[in-house]
Amino acid sequence: MESQNAGSDHPPQGLTRRQLLARAAALPAVSSELTSPSAPAVAERGVYLNVPSPLPPLTIHDWDEREWSRYLDLLTASRFNRLYFYLWQNEQSDFAADPAHKARNRRLHESLRKMIGLAHRRGMKVTFLFCPTFMPRVLWTQRPELHADIEYVRAGFPCLCPSRPDSWSLMRDVYRHELEWFRQADGFQLWFYDPGGCMCAECRRDITAPLVRQAEEFREMSRRIQPRAEFQISLWPVWEWESRLKIRYGLELLDRLKERFGEAHREIAITDSMDDPRSFLNAAKERGFRTQAFLFLTHVETPFLFLFPQFDYLKRTVARLAAAGYSGAFVHSLTPGSKALNTCLSGLALWNPAASEDELAYSVSLLFTGKPEAARRLAPALRLWERLILEGSPKPEEARELRRQAEETIALLSDERRRRLIWLPESAQAMEILVEGAASLNDPTQMVRLTARFRALLESTHTFRAYAPQGAAEFRRMAQWLAGGWRREHF
Numbered sequence: 030m031e032s033q034n035a036g037s038d039h040p041p042q043g044l045t046r047r048q049l050l051a052r053a054a055a056l057p058a059v060s061s062e063l064t065s066p067s068a069p070a071v072a073e074r075g076v077y078l079n080v081p082s083p084l085p086p087l088t089i090h091d092w093d094e095r096e097w098s099r100y101l102d103l104l105t106a107s108r109f110n111r112l113y114f115y116l117w118q119n120e121q122s123d124f125a126a127d128p129a130h131k132a133r134n135r136r137l138h139e140s141l142r143k144m145i146g147l148a149h150r151r152g153m154k155v156t157f158l159f160c161p162t163f164m165p166r167v168l169w170t171q172r173p174e175l176h177a178d179i180e181y182v183r184a185g186f187p188c189l190c191p192s193r194p195d196s197w198s199l200m201r202d203v204y205r206h207e208l209e210w211f212r213q214a215d216g217f218q219l220w221f222y223d224p225g226g227c228m229c230a231e232c233r234r235d236i237t238a239p240l241v242r243q244a245e246e247f248r249e250m251s252r253r254i255q256p257r258a259e260f261q262i263s264l265w266p267v268w269e270w271e272s273r274l275k276i277r278y279g280l281e282l283l284d285r286l287k288e289r290f291g292e293a294h295r296e297i298a299i300t301d302s303m304d305d306p307r308s309f310l311n312a313a314k315e316r317g318f319r320t321q322a323f324l325f326l327t328h329v330e331t332p333f334l335f336l337f338p339q340f341d342y343l344k345r346t347v348a349r350l351a352a353a354g355y356s357g358a359f360v361h362s363l364t365p366g367s368k369a370l371n372t373c374l375s376g377l378a379l380w381n382p383a384a385s386e387d388e389l390a391y392s393v394s395l396l397f398t399g400k401p402e403a404a405r406r407l408a409p410a411l412r413l414w415e416r417l418i419l420e421g422s423p424k425p426e427e428a429r430e431l432r433r434q435a436e437e438t439i440a441l442l443s444d445e446r447r448r449r450l451i452w453l454p455e456s457a458q459a460m461e462i463l464v465e466g467a468a469s470l471n472d473p474t475q476m477v478r479l480t481a482r483f484r485a486l487l488e489s490t491h492t493f494r495a496y497a498p499q500g501a502a503e504f505r506r507m508a509q510w511l512a513g514g515w516r517r518e519h520f
C-alpha cells in the first residue's frame with residue numbers, strides 16, 4: 030500500500046515528500062479523521078475529466094493557469110493522485126480541425142498540456158484517453174467508404190471501420206498527432222468503443238482481431254512517444270455488446286491480449302465498470318493484468334448538471350472496491366463548474382471508506398468553504414440535498430430549506446470565496462423549482478409556468494446561463510426523476 034503520493038514520478042518542485050505531507054496537512058481542508066489512514070483503501074485514486082462541447086463556466090474551456098491550479102489543489106486535498114482526460118476528437122481535435130474551430134481547439138490543447146505540468150508539480154499522474162477509430166468529423170466526412178457500421182455512427186458520431194486497410198493510416202496519423210501533444214502524460218488509455226468501433230460483417234468475422242491489433246499498434250506508438258508511460262485498455266462496454274450481439278468475446282479478448290503481450294501484460298491496466306455485474310475487471314485481475322475500476326458518477330446522456338452529493342452510492346461502491354483489491358479507481362466528471370464538490374467527495378471516500386457520511390460531508394464542506402462555521406452550515410445541507418434526489422416525492426418546504434442553507438453558507442464567506450462558490454446557491458435555487466415540478470407533474474398549467482421560471486432562473490445565473498435552453502427542455506424529465514426517486518440511476 031502507499032502513502033498519499035507514493036507511485037508518483039513527480040514530486041512537487043523543490044519539495045521533499047516530508048514537506049509535501051506537511052503542506053497537505055496544513056490545508057484547512059480535511060479533518061484529522063480523514064487524514065489518519067496510513068494505507069488508503071484504493072491505491073490509485075483518479076478523476077476522469079471528460080471534455081465535452083464547450084459550456085463554460087460549467088466546462089473547462091475557459092480555464093487559465095489559476096483556474097486549473099485551484100481545481101488541482103482541490104483534487105489533491107481530496108487525496109486524488111491521478112487525473113485522466115478525454116477530448117472529444119470529432120469536434121475538438123487539433124488534427125484536421127474544422128476551420129471554424131481551429132483556434133479554439135489549439136487553445137484547448139495548449140491549456141490541457143499546461144495542466145499536465147501543473148498536475149505533476151502537485152505529485153499527480155496524468156493519463157490521456159483516446160479511441161483510435163473515432164475521427165475528426167472533417168476527415169471522416171471525406172472518406173465515406175471507410176465509415177463504420179455501428180449504432181454510434183447512426184447517432185451521428187464519426188467512426189471508422191478498422192477492417193478497411195486504409196483506415197489504419199488515418200487512425201495512426203490522427204492519434205500520433207494527439208499523443209504527441211500530450212507526450213508528457215504518464216499514461217495512455219485506449220478505448221475501443223463509446224464512441225468508436227465497428228460491427229460490420231467483416232469486423233464480426235473475427236471480432237477480437239481488430240481490437241488486439243489496436244492494442245498492439247497503439248501501445249507501440251505510445252512507447253515510442255513516451256517510453257515511461259503506462260498503457261491501459263478499456264473494456265467498456267464489451268459486456269453490453271456481448272448481450273446485444275449474442276456473441277461472447279470479452280474473455281477471448283483478454284486471453285489474446287495476455288498471449289500477445291507475454292509477461293508485459295502485468296504492466297498493462299484493464300479498466301472497466303465498477304457498477305455493471307458483467308464487468309471484466311475480475312477476469313482481468315485473475316489473468317494478472319492491473320485493474321482500474323471506472324465509477325460513472327456523471328452520466329453524459331442525462332442533462333442533470335446540478336450538484337448531487339452521492340454519499341449512498343459511494344458508501345456501497347467504495348466498500349466493494351476496497352474488498353475487490355483492484356489497483357485503482359477513477360470517477361467520471363463532466364462539468365466541474367457545478368460538480369467539483371461531487372468529485373472531491375468521491376476522493377475523500379476512496380481515501381477512507383470507514384469515514385461516516387457526516388464526517389465526509391463536513392470534510393468536503395470545509396474543503397470548499399475554508400471556514401468551520403460555514404462548513405457546519407453546509408454539511409447538513411449536502412445530506413438533505415442527496416435525500417431530495419434519492420428518496421422520491423421530495424417536499425417543497427425541504428427544498429426551500431435547502432436553498433436557505435446554501436444562501437446562509439455563502440453569506441458567511443469572503444467576497445472572493447463567495448464568487449467561487451456562486452454555483453452553490455444557484456444550484457439550490459434550481460433544485461427548489463425542480464422539486465416544485467416533481468409535485469406538479471399532473472398540472473399542465475403549473476408545469477408550463479414552472480418551466481418558464483426555471484429557464485428564467487438559469488438565464489439569470491452565472492453558472493448555468495449557457496445551459497438554460499437545454500435545462501428548460503429537460504425540465505419535465507428531471508422533475509419526473511425527482512418525483513420517482515433517483516436511486517437506480519447515477520450520474
Ligand SMILES: [Zn+2]
Binds near residue numbers: 228230
Ligand atoms: Zn467494420
